[in-house]
Amino acid sequence: MTALVELLVTSIRYAMHEYVNFTFQGMTFVILVAGTILAMRELRLANGGWLSIREGLSMGLLMFAVIGILDTTYQQIYQSYVDTSYTQTVLEQTRNMMERSGAKDEQLDMFDEQVEKMDDQPAKGMAGIAFIGGVLTWILGGLFLSLIIAAFMRRVKSNPFD
Template identity: 35%
Template sequence: MNEQPSTARVALKWGAILGLVLIVITLVMYLANQTSNPWFNVLTLGAMVAVLILAMQEYRSLNGGYMAYGEGLGVGSLLSAIAGLLSAAFTTFYNVVIDPTIQQRALDQAREKMEDMGNMSEESIDQAMEWSQKLQNPGFTFIAGVFGALIIGFLLSLIVAAFIRRNKANPFE
């Protein structure tokens, strides 16, 4: 009788890989001073999809060529949580220890964009900046990073698992 491979083992391996990839992307974004560049979001999503595909394919091959939809969803969700923890921990460390001014620069850029739009009053801009500043504390940043990665990873896993899954012809095997 074949032994079932561990979804946790596959998810841990690929979650660590994705976490490191996300750290590198974040580091390049920060060092290039491109925090508002939308292409880094596209790059991040592309990396997430690629790693989800690789992880689910590995699990499927370890499982005799079969993977149920729920197994794929489990691998992808756990993988995303691990990657989110690593990435959020690095981002928080970077923002608090390495470059504490990065958040203020981001707030300044956001203020400039709101002022350039011209459809907001000075009072509205001040209020929006006040709220943004409240959300910039390290604890909230860390929690938002973890949950953001988990939610996006879960949603991407719903899609990827639908394509990677391969059910057994006889479910009683």
């Protein structure tokens, strides 16, 4: 369910062409935290009120792996078939954000140089690497978030022989 809500927010963000927007990033973070807490609460109820950090972490990693696969697939389909100018728009929005936040001319020049280098490199064969990188990024983020949430939600049996 968390993955579907996250994809809905992503769809709204894409429809509004707000690719570099901290409001949507914050909403996504809140959705992920709430979804992880609700999932761990359900797991704890299913385990008779007990939840170890290991169980919470395992469930969280599985959840974030699924979200990562779905979100990365969605993003790649969107970039390849729906809005082929996505990357260029993101770069423009990033530069505008840097200008608004008062970045120095040297930083803007360095950003422009990096964009030019990126444009010179061929994009063929990068989809697979981008997909794996996207999924691994989701899993890594899920590792940290799940570990923190599981540490707060854990309840361990005082007598392991019960």
